[in-house]
Amino acid sequence: MRRACSAAASGLILFFAGTAAAKPQRELQEVEIPPEAPAPLVVATEPQPTPPPPDVEPYEPPYDPTYDQSHYALPTTPIRDDYPRESALLVASAVHGWLSQPAGVESFGGGGALSMGFVQRDGDFPTGVDLSAVMVRGQGGAVYDLSFRIIGSPKLGRRVLVPFAAIGLCAGASRIEVAGDGDAKTMDEASWGLALGPSxxxxxxxxxxxxxxxxxxxxxxxxxxxxxTADVALGVVVGK
Amino acid sequence: MRHLVTANALAAAALAPATARADSEETVLAVHLTSILPQEGTHAGADGVGAELRFFDDDEMMTGGFSAFAAFGRQGADERRDVLDVRFHLAMKPEDAGRVAPYAGVGLDLLHVTTHLPGPDAMTARGTTLGVSVEAGVMGKASRRWFYRASVGYLGAIVPGTGDDLGGVVVQLGVGRMIDD
Incomplete structure (x- = not known):
């Protein structure tokens, strides 16, 4: 069969090359095909070497709460994803303030804050916003500020502990009682005003x-x- | 033929993670150390920490975001300045630069500066002002999740209360994580 195929292929090549008529045909020679080499002896108990797996990180598909997992043969770990995708918050905080003094940063006083917030628990960016009224009073004066910040955070979901950064602006009134030597612990002088600033x-x-x-x-x-400032806050989800 | 199949399989396995993250646009939450270098005879410099929200795309030449820092002035013979800063910044980098992206950019800064003047005429001045910053450095993705940035910049503003030139060289080293996965 192989010889027949070889002959047919050779004939076709010669035909299309146009040389079949120009050259005398050669007679096909018998070629002896060597017998196939015997397969190596394999001992059944000898472990076969397996190639090491490629050193790559496994593929993690993006999170999709709507993805239907019902086609899996085995039951998967139940994951609660019935939380709202975004939440409006009402937050109350206990605040402590420090003020820059000539000798260094010193404690100024304590107070509280009430905030209205909005967070996208599955969102990308911005994760949320926060509007806070902060009131801090101390022996050296008082600070009343309204602060608006954009919150950037990894997805909150249902997680308890997630880092965040909040960056924005604030506006407010402050009064600082200052002594002649610049120390705010006495009440020789007072300076006050209304200002806008970073937060x-x-x-x-x-x-x-x-x-x-x-x-x-x-x-x-x-x-x-x-x-x-440093503060600790508790809030409630308002609405659904 | 067998080697070709093996090579194809290995190539596909190696490229799979990259394909999975074909969306190269990232949002980064980073923290950074900030140092305002001292100017002899003017101010003693300041050191602090900050945070940053940055948009970063491997394939785009524009990057930017919001950042903030609080730098506490060093005690010394010169003025001690505490600087609170919130910045909106934009920068340009080479396209298709993900791992190591040199960049240069500009920023608009909203500053609060507290200045303590030493000596017999000791006084404290506090106030808010606007400033302009320029910076150059290198940023990029250290891995699938981690981001880094190192920069040197100049912050230009007039110090409220004293009228001095805030002008200071600002060095920042930051590290962060991609947060939009």
Missing amino acids: AALGLHGFLSDKLYWRAQAGFLGAGAGLY
């Missing part, structure tokens, strides 16, 4: 339950006095 914070936040939100952050309110 930012870095912290952790998350959802303790379906309805309960928490946050801890350190940042600054740069209007008027220029206050460094």
